[in-house]
Amino acid sequence: MDFHDRHLLRLRVNGEDHSLSDLDPRVTLLDLLRERLHLTGTKKGCNFGECGACTVHLDGRRVNACMILAVSAEGREVTTIEGLADGDALHPVQQAFIDHDGFQCGFCTPGQVMSAAALIEEGHTGSDAEIREWMSGNLCRCSAYPQIVEAVRAAAGRASQ
Amino acid sequence: MTPFVYARADSLGETIAAGAAPDSAFLAGGTELLNWLRLGIAGPARIIDISRLDGLDQIEALPGGGLRIGALTHLNDVAQHELVMRDYPVLSQAILNAASPQLRNLATIGGNLLQKTRCAYFRAEEQLPCNKRRLGSGCSALHGINDNHAIFGWTEDCIATQPSDPAVALAALDAVIVTAHRSGGRRIPAAEFHLLPDTRPEADNVLQQGELITAIELPAPAPRSAYLKVRERESYEYAIVSAAAVLEMDGRTIRRAGLALGSVALRPWRLSAAEERLAGADVGDREALSTAIEQSFAEARPLLQNAYKIELAKTAALRAIERAARMPS
Numbered sequence: 162m163d164f165h166d167r168h169l170l171r172l173r174v175n176g177e178d179h180s181l182s183d184l185d186p187r188v189t190l191l192d193l194l195r196e197r198l199h200l201t202g203t204k205k206g207c208n209f210g211e212c213g214a215c216t217v218h219l220d221g222r223r224v225n226a227c228m229i230l231a232v233s234a235e236g237r238e239v240t241t242i243e244g245l246a247d248g249d250a251l252h253p254v255q256q257a258f259i260d261h262d263g264f265q266c267g268f269c270t271p272g273q274v275m276s277a278a279a280l281i282e283e284g285h286t287g288s289d290a291e292i293r294e295w296m297s298g299n300l301c302r303c304s305a306y307p308q309i310v311e312a313v314r315a316a317a318g319r320a321s322q
Numbered sequence: 323m324t325p326f327v328y329a330r331a332d333s334l335g336e337t338i339a340a341g342a343a344p345d346s347a348f349l350a351g352g353t354e355l356l357n358w359l360r361l362g363i364a365g366p367a368r369i370i371d372i373s374r375l376d377g378l379d380q381i382e383a384l385p386g387g388g389l390r391i392g393a394l395t396h397l398n399d400v401a402q403h404e405l406v407m408r409d410y411p412v413l414s415q416a417i418l419n420a421a422s423p424q425l426r427n428l429a430t431i432g433g434n435l436l437q438k439t440r441c442a443y444f445r446a447e448e449q450l451p452c453n454k455r456r457l458g459s460g461c462s463a464l465h466g467i468n469d470n471h472a473i474f475g476w477t478e479d480c481i482a483t484q485p486s487d488p489a490v491a492l493a494a495l496d497a498v499i500v501t502a503h504r505s506g507g508r509r510i511p512a513a514e515f516h517l518l519p520d521t522r523p524e525a526d527n528v529l530q531q532g533e534l535i536t537a538i539e540l541p542a543p544a545p546r547s548a549y550l551k552v553r554e555r556e557s558y559e560y561a562i563v564s565a566a567a568v569l570e571m572d573g574r575t576i577r578r579a580g581l582a583l584g585s586v587a588l589r590p591w592r593l594s595a596a597e598e599r600l601a602g603a604d605v606g607d608r609e610a611l612s613t614a615i616e617q618s619f620a621e622a623r624p625l626l627q628n629a630y631k632i633e634l635a636k637t638a639a640l641r642a643i644e645r646a647a648r649m650p651s
Contacts, residue, residue, distance in 0.1 A: 162329045162331065162339075162340045162370065163329050164328065164368055165327055165328065165329070166328075186326060186327070187325065187326070187359075189356070209360070210425055213424060222427045223423065225425060228428055229428070230349065230352060230369075232328055232371075233328075233373060279423075285423075297422055298421075298422025298424045
């Protein structure tokens with residue numbers, strides 16, 4: 162087995178291919194996105210997988226970027242909050258967060274939005290209770306939870322209960 | 323994190339060969355290992371990324387009845403698999419009550435069992451006396467904050483609990499943990515996988531260096547099964563107490579029961595004495611159920627701050643049985 166202390170990493174981020182050399186295997190996907198690719202929309206909250214602020218999509222699934230060694234994401238496709246909108250047209254979840262006042266300070270919002278976008282794809286929007294349960298990995302210390310649930314419900318195209 | 327070298331494994335053979343070297347660690351989902359690295363709980367010199375090993379993320383029916391779950395199957399994929407939901411609801415429920423949706427997309431069923439305790443003294447960023455962190459340094463929790471620590475099987479060396487939810491379901495189901503190792507693999511009963519602190523308080527489970535969990539095998543379907551988790555928040559929190567119940571029924575009569583409690587000891591705690599008494603009981607007879615459960619609490623020992631967990635655990639066990647009985651068979 163070929164062990165190295167520096168690695169070459171090829172990664173597709175928001176539709177763009179990157180080739181990153183001299184990568185220390187200790188670097189997390191979160192730090193790589195923020196420090197090397199300067200995509201600072203993905204937030205570093207707890208850095209222990211507890212708060213969800215660093216939620217991104219890896220091959221289409223929502224994950225905590227702080228819990229992933231960047232080197233282990235070789236060849237994979239990452240979508241961050243910067244890659245969610247279609248040009249100037251906001252993603253329905255982004256628009257819904259604005260329409261329903263789904264944030265206050267905004268720090269957790271990129272993670273909330275990425276999580277919500279995935280949750281809708283997963284189909285976990287059957288009820289407000291289901292939305293709450295499946296959004297529970299994203300903490301909001303301003304406690305905008307009621308509005309976040311409203312935003313997710315609206316983005317999922319469901320009528321108000 | 324201390325420096326390490328990294329390699330991605332392509333085959334099981336090379337994985338268990340490389341893993342046998344001291345200071346090597348396997349990386350699967352990473353949701354525990356990365357935090358151990360950050361906290362200094364682990365400091366391996368070499369990390370072997372097993373996340374892309376072929377064939378270890380499949381769920382397949384076993385010829386004799388039963389199910390084989392590849393160790394690298396992500397938690398969400400296990401919990402939402404058709405056969406797991408239908409035949410082993412206790413496992414599906416335990417998983418969906420664990421961690422968060424994002425973490426469950428990363429974490430694997432094999433890795434989940436390797437979780438270490440959530441004891442705050444063990445996880446402290448500044449090192450405090452803890453026999454699991456440094457053998458011989460003592461236990462800060464014994465005379466410290468121990469309101470959520472063990473009520474069974476603890477010693478003065480360690481009073482911590484094992485936090486895994488799936489492990490409790492697997493213990494109640496009599497699941498088998500299948501491993502590979504350079505010197506050959508083995509089959510370990512789930513209820514015997516984790517270690518109590520009475521022999522080696524620093525060890526968490528029976529695995530040897532380089533031994534890799536490759537699969538979890540479930541016995542015959544257990545549709546009448548349920549998991550109950552009691553916690554301080556409604557979601558995304560570790561248990562104070564959890565209970566897994568697996569029933570075989572004849573009408574309203576319990577023919578056979580598997581019962582395990584979580585977050586009460588350093589391993590999922592099987593209530594064997596209660597299980598024996600439950601055989602033949604009417605599931606609608608609360609008094610009979612409570613009397614049976616009581617049998618397993620003779621050995622419960624509260625700490626200074628956690629006597630409440632004894633009552634909570636009895637009630638959780640009772641409710642898990644009743645919930646299992648209501649499941650469609």
